[in-house]
Amino acid sequence: MLRLFDKNGRDITNECTQYCDNPACLGEPWCSSWGICKGIAEQPRQEANQMSGSGLEEEYDKLIFQLSQQEECLLLPELGHTLIPELTPPSVNPTPPSILPVLFSPAPPTYQTLSSSSAEKPYKQRFAPPKSEEEVEAARKASMPKKTRKDMEYCMRVWKEWRECRNITAEITTMTKVELNEALCRFVLEMRKKDGSEYPPNTVYHICCGIMRYLRTEGQPDIDFFKDCYFSHFRDVLDSEMKRLRGKGFGSKHCQAEPLTQEEEKLLWEKGQLGQHSGQALVDTMLYMCGTYFALQSGQEHRALRFSPSQIELIEKPGQRAFLRYTEDLSKNHQGGLNGRKSKTKIVTHHENIKNPSRCFVNLYKLYQSKCPKDRPEHAFYLQPLKNPTDECWYNTVPIGHVTLTGTIARMCKKAGIKGYKMNHSLRATAAT
Numbered sequence: 001m002l003r004l005f006d007k008n009g010r011d012i013t014n015e016c017t018q019y020c021d022n023p024a025c026l027g028e029p030w031c032s033s034w035g036i037c038k039g040i041a042e043q044p045r046q047e048a049n050q051m052s053g054s055g056l057e058e059e060y061d062k063l064i065f066q067l068s069q070q071e072e073c074l075l076l077p078e079l080g081h082t083l084i085p086e087l088t089p090p091s092v093n094p095t096p097p098s099i100l101p102v103l104f105s106p107a108p109p110t111y112q113t114l115s116s117s118s119a120e121k122p123y124k125q126r127f128a129p130p131k132s133e134e135e136v137e138a139a140r141k142a143s144m145p146k147k148t149r150k151d152m153e154y155c156m157r158v159w160k161e162w163r164e165c166r167n168i169t170a171e172i173t174t175m176t177k178v179e180l181n182e183a184l185c186r187f188v189l190e191m192r193k194k195d196g197s198e199y200p201p202n203t204v205y206h207i208c209c210g211i212m213r214y215l216r217t218e219g220q221p222d223i224d225f226f227k228d229c230y231f232s233h234f235r236d237v238l239d240s241e242m243k244r245l246r247g248k249g250f251g252s253k254h255c256q257a258e259p260l261t262q263e264e265e266k267l268l269w270e271k272g273q274l275g276q277h278s279g280q281a282l283v284d285t286m287l288y289m290c291g292t293y294f295a296l297q298s299g300q301e302h303r304a305l306r307f308s309p310s311q312i313e314l315i316e317k318p319g320q321r322a323f324l325r326y327t328e329d330l331s332k333n334h335q336g337g338l339n340g341r342k343s344k345t346k347i348v349t350h351h352e353n354i355k356n357p358s359r360c361f362v363n364l365y366k367l368y369q370s371k372c373p374k375d376r377p378e379h380a381f382y383l384q385p386l387k388n389p390t391d392e393c394w395y396n397t398v399p400i401g402h403v404t405l406t407g408t409i410a411r412m413c414k415k416a417g418i419k420g421y422k423m424n425h426s427l428r429a430t431a432a433t
Contacts, residue, residue, distance in 0.1 A: 166186075184225070189241060257424075259426055298425075299424060321351050322352045383400065
């Protein structure tokens, strides 16, 4: 049923049980809360309608504004009561629209839904401002990792340069599967580097995958070069070309980061690349230990570390050794999102080294925190050292970029005279061994 409220917002549904005997009133209900009795029905309808010009309009507008702040309601737009549907489905038929109080105009009223635009809310909006199509599209594209997007753009750049060289005017998104199959066959056999040399077989396969990914993001989500029967010729050509390149020795060597041995780590301490004697050595030591003990690999993962809210928590309990606890939120292999809902969060702890306090990660972490400025940025953990440090502060408020962080281990090993393919991934390999 519909609930009936008076001008003060009080529920008067049960009080509206009187009906007029005057046939002109069509059996409409009367509300005693409005000071109306059955006798008013004998007055002319025009006299009753003149009440709409009284102070009831102002009271009615106030009531409507109050109700609009609470929930969506149905309004009788003329003047009078407010009808709000009950949440529970009624067991009887609702009051028909023709049975209305005599306070309303004789013209048949219409119902309208009160929206957020019909009454200006005086408090802060719950939701964010409306987003444009450009913002929605930007959010959709942001779901792809940056490195994956760069790889896809490189693959499409190779394709476009080949297409321009062969005077092919058709865009790849407008080609049919038959046309695309024929073009890909020639593309695989003809693609070369800028210096004219041939790509390794895995790179050829990678470029084809990047083209397929581009098509999927541009409105063809079901396209598959490696399962669709329309691309069977392309698969045969790709398989033959990869075998030919492999037979010529392309792609037989892999550059893989080498782990750091205990002797090499000791050499880094002795050569002054690790330690607490300077701001540069201390921040490099933080990166080295975070990578070794927490298995961080890329420069971007190190750049993602924050002061607040920090992924690294120092825990000190009476009678127990202090320790650091690292809780991973995002990493290269765990980006979150829909696919990461059920992935287990990586939590790593590292306890205080009592035997060698000068090389203890916990002690060095506390020292680094104490030497950072009080107004340090919350979104970064590694800060650039000051050229003229003081006893209280060794660093400024400028974060170290991810490119510099990526080359830190290679720089340290080069200065220490350590040979081999050493890079930030070496720290993760060291942690795994």
